Amino acid sequence: MTTVRSSGRPVVRSSEAARVAAIYDALAAAIEPKSDLAYGSTFELLVAVVLSAQATDASVNLATAKLFPLANTPLALLALGEDGLAPYIRTIGLWRMKARNVIGLCRLLIERHGGEVPAERAALEALPGVGRKTANVVLNIAFGQPTIAVDTHVERVANRLGFCTTTTPEATEAALLRLTPTQHLMHAHHYLILHGRYTCTARAPRCAGCPVAQWCPSQAAS
Ligand code: SF4
Numbered sequence: 502m503t504t505v506r507s508s509g510r511p512v513v514r515s516s517e518a519a520r521v522a523a524i525y526d527a528l529a530a531a532i533e534p535k536s537d538l539a540y541g542s543t544f545e546l547l548v549a550v551v552l553s554a555q556a557t558d559a560s561v562n563l564a565t566a567k568l569f570p571l572a573n574t575p576l577a578l579l580a581l582g583e584d585g586l587a588p589y590i591r592t593i594g595l596w597r598m599k600a601r602n603v604i605g606l607c608r609l610l611i612e613r614h615g616g617e618v619p620a621e622r623a624a625l626e627a628l629p630g631v632g633r634k635t636a637n638v639v640l641n642i643a644f645g646q647p648t649i650a651v652d653t654h655v656e657r658v659a660n661r662l663g664f665c666t667t668t669t670p671e672a673t674e675a676a677l678l679r680l681t682p683t684q685h686l687m688h689a690h691h692y693l694i695l696h697g698r699y700t701c702t703a704r705a706p707r708c709a710g711c712p713v714a715q716w717c718p719s720q721a722a723s
Contacts, residue, residue, distance in 0.1 A: 518680075524662060524713045525685040525692065531712040534691035536642055537698075539565060543618045543643040544610075545573050548603055550638050551630040556594045564590050575607035575616045602630025620644045634670065637690070647686035649677045654697030655690065661701060661719040 537558040540546040545565070553561045568589040572578045578586065583600045590596045590603075606628040610616055618639065619625055625636040637650035649655070651670040655677075659665050665676035681689045700707050708714055708721040 518682075520716050521664065521680055522682050524716050525682055525689070527712045527716075528692040528696055529685060529688065532692050532695050534688035534695075536638075536691070537695075538562065541569070542573065543639070544575065545569055546643055547606070547618050547628075547631075547635075547639055548578070550635045551602055551606065552590060552593055552599055554595065554599070554630070554635070560593050564593055575610045579604060579607040579611065599630065605629035606631065618643065633674075637674075641687070641690055645687070647689075649674050649681070649686070649690045650694075651677070652694060653703075654701075655693040657703060658693045658697040658701050661706070661717065662713065663718045 536546075538546065538549040538553060539562045540549050549561050549565055552564065568586070571589075572581050572586075581604075583604050586600045586603060587596065590600060593599065609628055610618065613619075614624065620640070620643075622636050622640060625631050625639060626633065631639075634650045634652060637648040640646040641648045641650065651659075651673045656667070656670060656673045659673050659677055660667065664680055665673055667673040667676055677689060677693075678686075685692070696713075697703075700711050706719075706721060708717075711717065711720070714720045
């Protein structure tokens with residue numbers, strides 16, 4: 502049964518809501534909600550997230566460990582240019598397109614935002630290489646907004662846990678925003694992504710040691 506909070510946000514009642522709450526409580530107890538990307542500023546976070554599309558966080562961290570000490574502001578990266586940036590990110594998938602996007606977003610940050618990373622979704626999504634998922638990550642981590650960025654891990658885990666039966670990031674995000682308990686909204690993205698990355702993996706989920714197995718309809722027989 503679905504009803505509506507006085508805030509206007511729909512809330513799911515019943516034993517299903519209790520199951521969802523129990524899962525989030527257990528994930529919160531087991532997982533430290535933080536990014537695996539290395540960054541020291543909001544701008545570094547934005548660049549790292551753009552570079553991480555369809556690449557591992559480890560590969561991005563290896564690249565930015567050399568890049569950021571040399572150039573970690575829009576002005577410095579713009580001065581480096583695509584050709585200067587390329588040697589640092591060549592080990593990351595889709596590096597040519599990402600080099601173009603990073604230099605393009607540096608230019609727009611300087612032209613439109615005084616070199617600062619904007620805290621508004623529309624302004625973020627107007628930057629080259631920044632889609633809804635990247636904007637959600639930056640809004641959540643850097644600006645403390647309760648957004649839920651949906652990547653392949655989040656989508657898989659949400660479906661396995663029976664939170665939704667969705668096939669697009671947009672539908673998964675909407676479902677998660679609807680059913681996630683308010684107190685867990687801020688860190689839901691990290692709970693689900695880290696659970697998917699390290700426990701509920703795509704090919705061989707570690708159900709035997711899973712902290713939410715007792716509430717999971719997809720638990721594999723051990
Ligand atoms: S019990 Fe298995 S399938 Fe379910 S969330 Fe845990 S690891 Fe994933």
